[in-house]
């Protein structure tokens with residue numbers, strides 16, 4: 001168990017080792033006891049998702065239940081072409097879904113490359129709660145879902161995503177799209193009345209990806225990370241770049257070192273900006289909340305926004321600052 005003494009020692013050591021620029025960083029202490037609940041989530045679709053999550057939090061429910069319920073709203077919406085079964089397919093026409101979830105105790109579950117199941121986030125939660133594993137993929141994940149009462153949705157693509165795919169096939173040109181209609185992956189972070197933090201992340205992944213490709217969204221530490229002593233973070237955008245720097249874990253560690261959520265997200269974005277790949281046309285955004293309920297986001301380029309619902313803020317969309 002981490003004592004306060006070992007925690008502080010670790011903080012000092014890691015800050016020195018990482019040569020973190022500490023000018024704007026400040027020491028934070030994380031009080032126990034009752035906190036004000038908050039839920040934040042990526043992009044415009046976060047508004048509806050937050051509303052469902054808030055119903056759980058306002059009744060004194062658990063953050064874990066809130067982040068599952070919240071993103072199920074987005075997964076349910078077949079008009080959404082970046083989350084759930086309405087998503088843009090891969091190059092071969094398959095809609096393959098990725099999701100993960102993490103609670104205040106460090107429990108986590110993840111599902112990758114899942115087809116024909118409406119709620120990957122609930123499959124991820126079940127993997128977390130009912131199996132000795134963290135990640136299930138593809139056919140095995142689908143079998144696990146069906147064995148546990150999930151229904152096989154028989155359609156391959158919605159009429160809209162089918163049309164978009166057939167149009168894409170004419171040129172078959174692959175290019176990650178920045179700020180895709182303002183609704184890429186949904187990542188959600190919540191703190192409940194007890195002060196516990198949980199997070200969720202769910203996506204259909206990059207449109208027209210290679211068959212079998214998995215992005216950052218279901219990878220614990222990349223698309224999502226929660227440490228109940230410090231805070232939580234989630235990511236959206238070109239997953240390959242987020243994976244390369246263990247993005248969400250990096251953000252949480254920067255908060256542990258004393259940075260505000262926004263500063264921590266900025267540090268992760270700055271690291272990505274040094275990527276060896278050509279990232280000029282990509283978008284990557286991080287969102288974070290700390291144990292005090294302070295939150296912030298930061299993106300590579302203009303256009304990333306996120307929804308915030310708390311006792312003080314009535315489910316508003318906020319624009320993230322950006323690097324270029």
Ligand code: ASP
Nearest residue numbers: 184185205206215237239
């Ligand atoms: N991060 C997701 C992925 O790389 C997609 C996105 O957020 O746009 O699969």
